Amino acid sequence: MKQTTKKIEDLGEFGLIRHLTGDITLKNPETQKGIGDDAAVLKYGGKFILVSTDMLLEGIHFNLIYTPMKHLGYKAVVANLSDIYAMNGIPKQIFVSLAFSSKFSLAQIENLYAGIKLACDNYNVDLAGGDTSSSVTGMSLNIAVIGEAEKERIVYRKGAKKNDLICVTGDLGAAYLGLQLLEREKKIFLSNPEVQPELEGYDYLLQRQLKPEPRAEIIEFFHKENISPTAMIDISDGLSSEILHICEQSGTGCKLFADHIPVDPETERLAAEFNITPLVAALNGGEDYELVFTISPGEYVKVKDHKQIKTIGHITARKDGCNLITHDGLLVPLQAQGWDAYSKRPQR
Amino acid sequence: MKQTTKKIEDLGEFGLIRHLTGDITLKNPETQKGIGDDAAVLKYGGKFILVSTDMLLEGIHFNLIYTPMKHLGYKAVVANLSDIYAMNGIPKQIFVSLAFSSKFSLAQIENLYAGIKLACDNYNVDLAGGDTSSSVTGMSLNIAVIGEAEKERIVYRKGAKKNDLICVTGDLGAAYLGLQLLEREKKIFLSNPEVQPELEGYDYLLQRQLKPEPRAEIIEFFHKENISPTAMIDISDGLSSEILHICEQSGTGCKLFADHIPVDPETERLAAEFNITPLVAALNGGEDYELVFTISPGEYVKVKDHKQIKTIGHITARKDGCNLITHDGLLVPLQAQGWDAYSKRPQR
Numbered sequence: 001m002k003q004t005t006k007k008i009e010d011l012g013e014f015g016l017i018r019h020l021t022g023d024i025t026l027k028n029p030e031t032q033k034g035i036g037d038d039a040a041v042l043k044y045g046g047k048f049i050l051v052s053t054d055m056l057l058e059g060i061h062f063n064l065i066y067t068p069m070k071h072l073g074y075k076a077v078v079a080n081l082s083d084i085y086a087m088n089g090i091p092k093q094i095f096v097s098l099a100f101s102s103k104f105s106l107a108q109i110e111n112l113y114a115g116i117k118l119a120c121d122n123y124n125v126d127l128a129g130g131d132t133s134s135s136v137t138g139m140s141l142n143i144a145v146i147g148e149a150e151k152e153r154i155v156y157r158k159g160a161k162k163n164d165l166i167c168v169t170g171d172l173g174a175a176y177l178g179l180q181l182l183e184r185e186k187k188i189f190l191s192n193p194e195v196q197p198e199l200e201g202y203d204y205l206l207q208r209q210l211k212p213e214p215r216a217e218i219i220e221f222f223h224k225e226n227i228s229p230t231a232m233i234d235i236s237d238g239l240s241s242e243i244l245h246i247c248e249q250s251g252t253g254c255k256l257f258a259d260h261i262p263v264d265p266e267t268e269r270l271a272a273e274f275n276i277t278p279l280v281a282a283l284n285g286g287e288d289y290e291l292v293f294t295i296s297p298g299e300y301v302k303v304k305d306h307k308q309i310k311t312i313g314h315i316t317a318r319k320d321g322c323n324l325i326t327h328d329g330l331l332v333p334l335q336a337q338g339w340d341a342y343s344k345r346p347q348r
Numbered sequence: 349m350k351q352t353t354k355k356i357e358d359l360g361e362f363g364l365i366r367h368l369t370g371d372i373t374l375k376n377p378e379t380q381k382g383i384g385d386d387a388a389v390l391k392y393g394g395k396f397i398l399v400s401t402d403m404l405l406e407g408i409h410f411n412l413i414y415t416p417m418k419h420l421g422y423k424a425v426v427a428n429l430s431d432i433y434a435m436n437g438i439p440k441q442i443f444v445s446l447a448f449s450s451k452f453s454l455a456q457i458e459n460l461y462a463g464i465k466l467a468c469d470n471y472n473v474d475l476a477g478g479d480t481s482s483s484v485t486g487m488s489l490n491i492a493v494i495g496e497a498e499k500e501r502i503v504y505r506k507g508a509k510k511n512d513l514i515c516v517t518g519d520l521g522a523a524y525l526g527l528q529l530l531e532r533e534k535k536i537f538l539s540n541p542e543v544q545p546e547l548e549g550y551d552y553l554l555q556r557q558l559k560p561e562p563r564a565e566i567i568e569f570f571h572k573e574n575i576s577p578t579a580m581i582d583i584s585d586g587l588s589s590e591i592l593h594i595c596e597q598s599g600t601g602c603k604l605f606a607d608h609i610p611v612d613p614e615t616e617r618l619a620a621e622f623n624i625t626p627l628v629a630a631l632n633g634g635e636d637y638e639l640v641f642t643i644s645p646g647e648y649v650k651v652k653d654h655k656q657i658k659t660i661g662h663i664t665a666r667k668d669g670c671n672l673i674t675h676d677g678l679l680v681p682l683q684a685q686g687w688d689a690y691s692k693r694p695q696r
Contacts, residue, residue: 006454007454008450008452008453008454008457011454013480013481016454016457016480017478017480019454019458020457020458020461020480021461021475021478024465024474024475026474026476027468027472027473027474028440028441028472028473028474030440030441030496031440031441031474031476034474034475034476034477035475035476035477035478039477040441040443040476040477042440042441042476042494044392044393044395044397044496045392045393045394045395046393046394046395047392047393047394047395049392049397051441051443051476051477051492051494052477053443053445053477053478053479053490053492054445054479055445055446055447055479055481055488055490057447057481057482057483057484057488058484059483059484060447060481060482060483060484061481092376092378092379092390093376093378093379093388093390093399095388095399095400095401095492097401097402097403097490098403099403099405099408099488102356104356105356106354106355106356106359106364106367109356109364109368110368113368113369117372120375124375124376125375125376126372126374126375126376126379126382127369127372127382127383128374128379128382128383128388128390128399129382129383129387129388129399129400129401130365130369130383130401131401131402131403131490132361132364132365132368133361133403133405133408133409134405134408135405135407135408135488136405136406136407136408136485136486137484137485137486138484138485140403140405140447140483140488140490142401142403142445142479142488142490142492144399144401144443144490144492146390146399148378148392
C-alpha cells in the first residue's frame with residue numbers, strides 16, 4: 001500500500017479497496033482466492049468453501065421510515081446469500097453482527113431477527129453465530145455467510161471469453177423504482193403526515209425493494225442441466241457496474257443490446273411517472289439480486305427456453321470496449337454509475 | 349422466540365442473545381456447533397473449521413481521541429484471533445467490514461489497514477475479504493475470522509469437570525488500568541489542551557490496552573506437550589464473567605483463590621493511584637485477551653513450570669456455586685460485572 005495524496009472520493013469504493021488491499025500476498029494454502037470476487041474461496045480438507053461479508057448501515061443502506069424491521073433482516077440475509085449463489089455455491093451458515101442504539105425497542109430487534117430467521121428457513125441456512133452490541137447512534141448490521149461448492153463448479157468473475165453469451169435472470173430496475181416510490185411517499189408523509197401513502201398498484205416493485213429473493217433456483221437449474229457459466233456475478237450495484245467487473249477481470253469487452261434487457265411492465269409504468277428511462281434504472285439501479293452470467297455459445301440451447309433467463313449480449317475482445325447498442329442502434333460505452341459508497345458521503 | 353414485555357436493559361447482552369436465538373434449530377450437518385461458544389464449529393469435508401465474528405463501534409468499543417488508527421486495526425484483529433485460540437484452533441483468514449463517515453481521511457484508513465495487516469502478518473493470517481462502506485456518523489468495524497482445528501482438539505466451554513484445575517495465562521487487569529489512564533489523560537487534555545499527557549512509567553499497561561497480543565504460543569505449547577484442556581475461553585469481558593460461562597455451560601461450580609490471580613506490579617501501582625482494588629480490575633476489567641482454561645488434575649505436572657500459566661483454583665460441584673476465596677479467606681460469590689453492551693446505552 002503506497003501512501004497517497006488522493007482523497008477517498010476520488011478513489012471511489014472499488015478504487016479504495018484496491019488501494020488498501022492491492023499489496024496483500026496470501027500466506028495460507030487454505031486461502032485459494034482472496035479479495036476481488038463475490039466471495040473468497042477457501043480450501044479445507046479437500047472441500048471448497050465460499051465466504052462473503054456485507055455491512056449495512058442505517059441512513060446509508062436502509063431507511064427505517066419505510067423499511068419494516070422484519071424486511072430489513074430478511075433482505076440483509078438475502079443480499080449475502082446472493083453472493084454465494086453468484087459463485088455457483090450453496091450457502092450454509094450466516095453470522096450476524098448487530099449494533100444498535102437505545103432508540104430501538106426489544107420488539108423491533110425481535111422483528112429484525114424474525115426476518116433473519118425466515119430467510120434462513122427459506123434458504124436452508126443456519127444462523128450459526130454473531131455478535132450483539134450497542135451503538136452511539138443508529139444501527140449497524142454485518143452478515144458474514146459461508147457456503148460450499150465443488151471445486152470444478154465454482155464460477156469466478158474472470159472466466160468470460162470472447163463470443164460467450166451474456167445472460168441475465170429475472171428483470172432489472174424494479175428494486176430501484178420501488179425505492180423511488182418509497183422515497184416519494186416518505187417526503188409526502190414528512191411534509192403532511194395526514195396524507196395516506198399511495199403505494200397501490202406497485203406491489204411487485206415494493207416487494208423487489210423490500211423483500212428481494214436470491215436466485216437459488218437458477219443455481220439448481222445449472223446443476224441439473226449441467227450448465228457451466230464461464231463467469232458470474234450478482235446484481236447488487238446495477239447491471240453496468242457488474243458486467244464491467246466481469247469484463248475487467250476477464251480481460252474482455254462486451255456488447256449489450258438494450259432491446260434485450262428485461263424490464264417488468266410495472267417498472268416501465270412507474271419509470272414513466274417519474275420521468276426516468278427504464279433502461280437507466282435497469283443499468284444503474286442496483287439491488288435487483290439477479291444473476292448476470294456468461295456461457296459458451298454451445299450452451300445456449302440449454303438456457304434458451306428458461307423463462308427467467310434472457311440473453312442480452314455477448315463478450316467481445318477487450319479492444320472493442322464495453323458497449324451498449326441502444327434501441328436506435330447507436331453504440332454507447334457502458335459506464336458504472338451504480339451505487340458508490342463514497343460518492344455522496346454525509347459530512348459528519 | 350417468544351414475544352416478551354421485557355426491556356433490553358433487563359435482559360443484558362447474553363440474555364438478549366439467548367432470547368433472540370434460543371429457539372434456533374440447526375439444519376445443516378455442516379453446522380456442528382452454532383451460537384454459544386467463542387466460535388462456531390463447522391465441518392466441511394472431514395475438516396473442522398471455526399468461525400467467530402466481532403463488531404466494534406466508535407464511541408462504544410473505542411475512542412479515537414486516544415486510540416491511534418493503526419492500534420485500532422491491530423487490536424480488532426487480535427480480539428478475533430483470540431476467539432479462535434480459545435477453541436484451541438489456528439486462525440487462517442479474516443474478513444473485514446468497515447464503514448466510516450467523511451470525517452476520516454484516507455491517511456487514517458490507510459493506518460487502520462496497516463494495523464490490520466501487521467496483525468495478519470504477525471499471526472500468519474490472510475486478509476481474504478471484506479466490505480467497505482460509508483456511514484452517517486462515526487466508524488463501524490466488523491471482523492469475521494476463520495480458523496481450523498482437529499476435531500479431537502477443539503476445546504469448548506462446556507467440558508469442565510469437578511476437581512479440574514482452573515488455569516489462566518499471563519496477568520489480568522492491565523488492559524483495564526491502561527484504559528483508566530487514557531481516560532484520565534483525555535479528561536485533562538479536554539479541559540486544558542496545553543497540558544502534556546502523563547503516560548510515562550506505564551508502558552506495559554498502555555501496550556496491554558492499545559496493542560494486546562493473543563496467546564498463540566500457549567496453543568502451540570498445548571500441542572507440543574499434548575495437553576488437552578477440558579474447557580477454555582478467552583478473557584475479553586473479565587475473568588469473573590468468563591469463568592461463569594465455563595461453569596454454566598459445564599454444569600459446575602468453581603472456587604478461585606484471590607491470592608493466585610496474577611496481577612502485574614505496574615497494574616497494582618496504578619490501581620493504588622486510582623484507588624481501585626487490583627483484584628477487581630483482574631476479575632471485571634476485560635480486554636486482557638488471556639486464556640482461562642481447565643485441565644484434569646493429572647495434567648498439572650505439564651503446566652506447573654510454564655511461566656505464563658498460573659493455577660488459580662478448581663472446578664467444584666454445581667451446588668457449591670461459583671466462589672472466590674479472598675486474601676482474608678472469606679468465600680464470596682463470583683459475579684459477572686464485566687462489560688455489558690446494554691447496561692449503559694446512550695440515549696440516541
